[in-house]
Amino acid sequence: MRIVVMPPFDREFFGGSDRLELEADSLFALVGKLDAIAPGFAAAAESRAAFAVDGVFAPVWSASLAGAGEVILLPRVAGG
Amino acid sequence: MNAPSDQKTFRLVGTRPIRPDGIEKVTGKAIYGPDFVAPGMLHGAVLRSPHPHARIRGIDTRRAEALAGVKAVVTGADFPGGAEGTVAGGETPTDLKYASIKCMARDKVFFEGHAVAAVAATSAAVAEEALKLIAVDYEVLPHVTDIEEALRPGGPILHDDVFTQGLAETPTTPSNASLRFAMTRGDAEQALGAAVEVYTGRFTLQPVHQGYIEPHACVASWQADGQGQIWCSTQGHFSVRAMTAGILGMSIASIRVMPLEIGGGFGGKTTVYLEPVAMLLSRKAGRPVRLAMQRGDIFRASGPAPGAVIDIRLGALADGTLSGADIEFKYNGGGLPGAYEVYSGVMSTLSCYRVPDANVVGWNVLTNMPTVHAYRAPGAPQTYFAVECAIDELARRLGIDPIDMRLRNVLRPGDTDGRGMTLGAIGYAETLEATKAHPHYAAPLGPNQGRGIACGSWGNYGGPSTAAVSLAEDGSILVTEGNPDIGGSRAAMAMMAAETLGIAYEKVRVTVADTSSIGYSMGTGGSRTTFATGMAVVQAAEAVIEIMKQRAAQMLGADAAGIEWRDGAAVLGEQRLSIAEIAAKSGMTGGPISAEAAIHPGGFLPGFGAHICDLEIDPETGHTTVVRYTALQDVGRAIHPDYVEGQIQGGAVQGIGWALNEAYVYDREGHLDNAGFLDYRMPVASDMPMIEAVMIEVPNPDHPYGVKGVGETPIVPPLAAVANAVRDATGLRIGDLPLSPDRIYARLQAAE
């Protein structure tokens, strides 16, 4: 599964790399794996990251990632 | 123009019934923030800094405390020191430390109007009198209100503990640039080098205020056992609860926030300025305390939208394909860090066009003006202004129709947007095609008139929402939700519930409940309410239908699986039980019937708008009159078209105001020169023509009724639509807002 890491997380946590290959059953598991690579990532993700799985925002982190091709990790944006 | 592509027809969705809170609001009975009175209530007043930047050496409140009628005085020293961490109040986290300092200054004031102390007294007059008796010892510091001056080395630094975030190297010296955020795809330099035409320009915008007519106001009441109540008007009473609890160190369940009717917000009422202060005053005084802002305070101390300096290079090929972009913008973030407009600015720039090679960099720059806060599509109108003006210039140079130019580049379903998201059922191209076909686009122009086209989009949002649907004993329906109704959403909720249940609109009554009476719901903002809370209402209604089918099965002695729900009744063959009949027997079939849905939906889709602006310029004065305006928008599906059109019309006029009149003006002392509606000139009825709102309905398949979210998009296109019309009328590309008569006149003179 391709993980696309958008700024600022790429630089902040992954040494600038914005493409990772990882397998995980759920976003919870994925965040755990990313946190193992970059300690502190999980806390940051909880407060300010959003995930999109194959183009659809996925606010529920327990949903299965079986069959997913791409997960995008991007900052949450405020509305008015 | 209503052309739902799936042609689904509905009984109620798409009709225009009268809103359930309408009579209260046209007769003056509705209770808004400043209207609420609690028994025994005290009147509060806030002392505000006259200086834009100063250190507070000391505050002496003794004389104020001694004044007869004064029941409490608070200063920054009364706030718990340890407020830290974040509150997930909105889509983005709120940093409690800065939220607390925004409510009341500690050792420094960061803008004129920053609160430094507050008083509660037996009358408003006594409270005002007491403010005069508070002595604040200020050490006045050099200030800065201009973006570029704030970045100049050697100038005043607002915070010595703020270091630029987002740089490759961790900086070692503090800076007013609190944040750098960039997104890069492909190779912008190479693409610009290979482009046939490159437009290079600089655009500047001034801060503008949300301009809601209702002032911020609240009543807070603290109880000796540590519980508290707040009555206020806000876009999100759950975040008022969380922020107040976090700032004051109270438990969240101990605070109950009652949402009053809200008189406009536009993003500006998604935070707290007064509530924690009023709660502290109430704690000291032992009585409820009202705090309200006056209009001058609102301008000086509540969040405007950031001003900006934007440098853009946009390249195109001969056929109009946008090939490369290099954009760097700086937003004026105001006095405290934590503004998120830079993130949304970067991510929404170019978000509706396919530009393969792009480099977009945004900076948040701290200055001595109020900390910016969300205003309708926060962060997007500024960058779109630059991009849409640049496209207009490129279309002219290449001799391509401006709508065709955009059609060539606009995203279509399956394309990836600026955030890296692959988009589903978007209606951008449909909206542009409808714009091209609209009679306005072909209508002749008179002398001194010009026409401008511009587009804009906004990502919209879902967010957590709770709604409950319950059956009254006679079969009428109660919907309870947690989203303040800022523009007709009760009507939309009632319509969706009635549509789902198959009953009359008038059978459904909607309550916006306080924080202790319904589960968590994110605020009314982000164009999310009709989408997400509407979805919760529909799911709760569906759950109620399931229960009613089971009850009907009991009544009929049948298997629930065989029962169908049709036109508001349980149907089994020839037998039919209405909701009223099921409700009447509910006591014998298991008790009350109700269901709640607490959800956090994804599946929202961005909105897209295209606006056509005709205006006339008086060459003698430079005065601009908008003579015709049409705003087209992909709305998904309109539940109640009046209120969808209203969002589009209102957003368009706010954008026109930003383009033509509105601006924060600071004098050399860092004082806001136009802190009132007389000098901060928002559009009035005689300034505007009718605003034709055209809804393009490309339904969202992930919402039961196709909703996408409407409210924010319409403020994005007008800035460039107006500027492009000025360009068309005069031949002048003016990149500095507002396009006020003196500015246009000076440029006309210079061009002669």
Add this chain to the structure above:
Amino acid sequence: MSKLLVSTTVNGDAQEFLCDPGATLLEALREQLGLTGSKEGCGSGDCGACTVVLDGNMVCSCLVLAAEAEGRQVATIEGVAEGSMLHPVQQKFLEHGALQCGFCTPGFIVAAKALLDHNPAPSESEVRYWLAGNLCRCTGYDKIVRAVMDAAAQLRQERMPA
């Protein structure tokens, strides 16, 4: 500072209240008489949310001293409907969706009724100029102007001799 006793008529009812000499009519209506339908958007005469009719003239009640109401007739939003019968301007505001947040609405309705009391057949531009002292930030004015024009048409029809 001693208080003033003011005797006045509000929406046809005799009313008395005590107020500070510097108090505005808007404050007296809202705080003393509990008539919170008139709103304060600015307190400086620039938004029209506080519009009332004083002896037949439309005024910003935030610019009128409460004491000036002595012996005069004040008409506020609370008196526009007759009992539970809405005035056509109110009805048309509802039918046209001419309010979003509704905070400006009382001021607009009082102002629009004052217009139609004087001018039964205003043009669109007369409506826009008459209402230019009332700010609305939500609607962009489109539906407000339509509602007022439509109310005027209905009132003309009602007044037509059968």
